[in-house]
Amino acid sequence: MANMISNSLSIKILNLLNEARQKVVPTVNHTMVLTYFGIGRMIVEEEQLGKERAGYGKQLLSDLSFNLTQEFGKGFSVTNLQ
Structure with missing residues (x-):
């Protein structure tokens, strides 16, 4: 019985995290474009x-x-900035 409750809880948490990611990713992408x-x-x-x-x-x-x-790591080469 403990495994069923644990699995059910895990599924609920995974679903919640996936829903949050689906909402956050477009916002982050939009902000980065701007x-x-x-x-x-x-x-x-x-x-x-x-x-x-x-x-x-x-x-x-x-x-x-x-x-x-130096501040943010990779992704800011001269080519990328051009």
Whole structure:
């Protein structure tokens, strides 16, 4: 009898966790898209400095990549930031 109660409780908890994940994932994804869009906008504004086109050969993306990687780990390479 103990196993039946334990299994039933486990199933209820698993279902609750799966429901929570299904609700949280879209919210997290939406928030990350908005965050990355904001990061891109800030990079473009910084590179252009009010000009119509950005100047190239700057160290901005390399420095930003280094700083973000130090703080957050992988995922912020120069290529990803571009």
